[in-house]
Amino acid sequence: MTTPAASPQPHSLEMQSEIVTSPWKDAWRSFTKNKVAIVGLCIVIFFILMAIFAPWLMPYDYNKTSLTERLQAPSSQHWLGTDDFGRDILSRIIYGARISLWVGFICVSGSIVVGCTLGVLAGYYGKWVDIIISRLFDILLAFPSILLAIAIVAILGPDLTNALIAIAVINVPNFGRLIRSKVLSVKEEEYITSAKSIGMSDARILFRHILPNSMTPVIVQGTLAVATAIIEVAALSFLGLGAQSPDVDWGKMLADSKQYLVQAPWTMIFPGLAIMLTVLGFNLMGDGLRDALDPNMKN
Template sequence: MTGQPLPEPAPSPTATDAGIPSTQRAARPRWRETLGLLARNPAAAVSGALLLLIVLVAVFDEALAPTGPNEISVEDRLQPPSLEHPFGTDDLGRDIFSRVILGAAVSLRVGFLAVAVALVIGSLIGLLAGFYGRWVDDVLMRIMDMLFAFPAVLLAIAVLAVRGPGSGNTALAIGIVYIPVFARVTRASVLGVREEVYVRASRSVGASDLRLLTRHVLPNAAPPIIVQTSISLAFAVLAEAALSFLGLGTQPPNPSWGLMLAEGRGFIDIAWWLAFFPGMAIFLTVLCFNLLGDGLRDVLDPRQRTLMAGGAR
């Protein structure tokens, strides 16, 4: 023994030094991870940005529109697109650009209300049918099958024939059409969740059905419902335009993209812009909702999510 102090042992390499993420690091919130993966999908990211822009235009429509939707100027009728009127004017001299902006609020409001009705009622029916099964499943799903047997547009027309035309009744009619779709999607998702180990464990310790449904089943069955919501919004906007085109939806003089298509078809040979710009608004909105739904489906699918997260590293 020389009395010299022993050298201090070298610090052991940490998990971070070895290239392995530290287990003590706070876990990233799931919603932030989802948004991060969604942002890496170019089509979904661009579609989401465009939809956000369309929604903002619909919210601030009156502030953004240069003129009122029904300001008539006979001397300016059927003017082609120009600096003064970017989308031209119609047969009454009304500014098409302003009417497209103001029509966004009408079309999106009907679409969101319709999907909200279908989402709440359809998801509740699918949740009860998938969780309880047996006669509850048989009764509820046979009713959904009867609604699903009707062609979508025909069923919506039948509802409007009873209720009368108008934006509110159009939203109700479209919502009734899509209730069976949400019921089926929710039921299929719940059937795959209700027998999971964590659900059976909670049931074994005496958890009530309400707690099982709200705390375990519904949150884990939500991803397909979210995807279906995005896709249904696209079809709801399209259905509102179709019903307004037939004269059963939004009534004049209120601006609506479908109604503007109907008003412009008589001038398609001499004033193409009357139908072109409302049609492009419908096309872009529906396309963005569909692309966003595809992106959400990839991100919320556990297997695809794992592949995307692994590729990001």
């Protein structure tokens, strides 16, 4: 009588339960371990949710005036006080988050699209294409950013849309030069050489292989750039070149209240705190993303 053949030994439990991780999962795990970055993420989420649900969170109409309640100090009725027209400051800060965040995200998105397109072309094709695009970046970077933004808005006219265009333009060279340097190294990789050898088109190589592998520093820079864009838009609005009545953003609130700094300091303190906290949140989150996505920052 023959004995049955022994069944093959199963793999160990550790091998069966082995989890295949991806760079993005590793980055997220590293990001969540950074407590400071999580604080920044929570601040950003708080202001984003505040902007989304602004109509339901505002205790009053943000443009409702009441001269009998002008320049009232913070109280149980108006938690953050009122401005010189009796408008509730808390309601205006909540609604102003919509414009400030929206402008910040749109500016950076436009800068990324234009800057990355030009940077990829300059890095991939080189020669005269690189020379022309790089000199364009150098010209834009030769001007102080806020002065260039003021000049653009002065030409186009004081308006929130024109301020958005100006902020997007001054940030284009930052993203363009960043991704150009990344493309210069990525295009020398063996898989790019292989793709060229089998006759793959330049467009397919650029958008299927080079661009996705060059976006890590852009993501980090984009997060930090949103904070910068919010400050720049607030600065333009403070100078009267951004949001115009009846629109409201935090920079315009500061401009409208500057003459009441001594008489009613809360009219400037609370919009200033909103700008500071939002910028702080994006900066903390951006630093955390840099630490998580940059291999050189890992132990």
